[in-house]
Amino acid sequence: xxxxxxxxxxxxDELKSxxxxxxxxxxxxxxxYLADVAHEVLGQxxxxxxxxxxxxxxxxxxxxxxxxxxxxxxxxxxKTEEHLQDDYLxxxxxxxxxxxxxxxxxxxxxxxxxxxxxLAHGAIEDDKGDVRPGTQAAANHCVxxxxxxxxxxxxxxxVLSERRGLPTAGKASFAxxxxxxxxxxxxxxxxxxxxxxxxxxxxxxxFSQYRIRHHDDLCRIEIDQxxxxxxxxxxxEIVDAIKKTGYRFVTLDLGGYSMGSSA
Numbered sequence: 001x002x003x004x005x006x007x008x009x010x011x012x013d014e015l016k017s018x019x020x021x022x023x024x025x026x027x028x029x030x031x032x033y034l035a036d037v038a039h040e041v042l043g044q045x046x047x048x049x050x051x052x053x054x055x056x057x058x059x060x061x062x063x064x065x066x067x068x069x070x071x072x073x074x075x076x077x078x079k080t081e082e083h084l085q086d087d088y089l090x091x092x093x094x095x096x097x098x099x100x101x102x103x104x105x106x107x108x109x110x111x112x113x114x115x116x117x118x119l120a121h122g123a124i125e126d127d128k129g130d131v132r133p134g135t136q137a138a139a140n141h142c143v144x145x146x147x148x149x150x151x152x153x154x155x156x157x158x159v160l161s162e163r164r165g166l167p168t169a170g171k172a173s174f175a176x177x178x179x180x181x182x183x184x185x186x187x188x189x190x191x192x193x194x195x196x197x198x199x200x201x202x203x204x205x206x207f208s209q210y211r212i213r214h215h216d217d218l219c220r221i222e223i224d225q226x227x228x229x230x231x232x233x234x235x236x237e238i239v240d241a242i243k244k245t246g247y248r249f250v251t252l253d254l255g256g257y258s259m260g261s262s263a
Contacts, residue, residue: 004156011150012041020045020117022107024143025075026056027064029154030122032168033161034147035073038120044074047111051080051103054189055176057196059203067167078106088178089187095178097133104141119143125153172209180214197245205234209257217248225256 015021015038023038025031025048038046048068052061068075080102082088088098104119111117121138123145138145147157161169180195181187191214198212198219207227213220219242223231231238231252239250 004159007150007152007156008037008160011037011146011152014146014149015046016041018042018118020047020114022047022049022076022111022114022117022119024103024107024119024121025050025064025068026122026174027060027067027168028122028174029161029168029171030124030147030157032064032067032166033157033164034120034122035068036071036161036164036166039071039073047074047076047114047117049076049078049107049111051106052077053080054083054192055080055099055178057177057199059200060174076110078110080106082178083187083189083192091178091181091183091185091187093183094133095183095187097137099176099178100134100137101140104137104143108141120146123148124157125151180212182213182215185214194246198242198247201238201241201245205238207231211257212242213253217246219247219250220253221251222253222255222257228252228256 021038021042023031023035023046025035027050035046035048039048050061050064050068065075065077080099082099082102085098085102088095088102100121107119111119119141121143123132123135123138124147127135127148137143152160158169177192177195178187181191195212195214199210202210202212202221202223207223207230209224209227211222213222221231235252242250
């Protein structure tokens with residue numbers, strides 16, 4: 001057994017030790033893998049909880065729900081309301097804390113009816129080197145991180161996801177729509193919807209790794225540098241479509257997309 005197999009076995013053993021578990025599921029690479037493993041060992045005693053809020057693009061939400069349905073997971077959809085909280089909307093650098101705190105609070109409230117159940121999220125080894133306010137929210141609610149406990153990195157999770165036939169194995173990184181606003185810029189629900197519409201335009205044209213950065217009436221596109229030629233070839237159509245969402249100016253960030261970069 002090689003190292004990656006040993007890590008997955010450690011994950012299986014840990015999850016099996018819980019009578020029941022609720023996984024904070026988003027449809028991303030990490031939480032999807034965790035959900036699939038949890039379902040394998042605990043069946044219907046593993047509940048996948050997905051948040052429905054304006055912070056999540058409708059297409060992402062529907063894809064995640066469809067995948068859970070196709071794989072027979074025990075799925076629970078909950079409404080979260082971080083977008084109604086000033087602490088989240090003020091976007092002062094701890095936005096992610098308030099978003100995750102809302103999620104875990106709602107999970108605790110709804111899942112209390114199930115008795116002794118462990119809450120889990122998809123934090124991984126790579127996250128340890130980053131400043132992640134959401135990690136503090138998880139700690140405050142005693143939410144465990146089984147992938148991290150098993151020492152799994154993103155690249156390993158992609159390999160293991162591919163083995164399982166999960167469509168997320170090669171999925172691009174994603175963060176909630178609130179991350180598209182520069183720190184200190186208040187998040188408005190209308191602007192969040194505008195960002196979602198602009199990103200949907202890029203997605204429909206076949207781009208996979210991108211961000212729309214919102215700067216009032218200016219849209220700054222971050223995209224994988226490998227796609228620069230494609231976006232420039234289609235720039236007239238893209239600019240026209242994005243301007244119809246309400247932006248006056250549309251720019252391309254020549255630095256390209258960089259994971260963890262600030263809006």
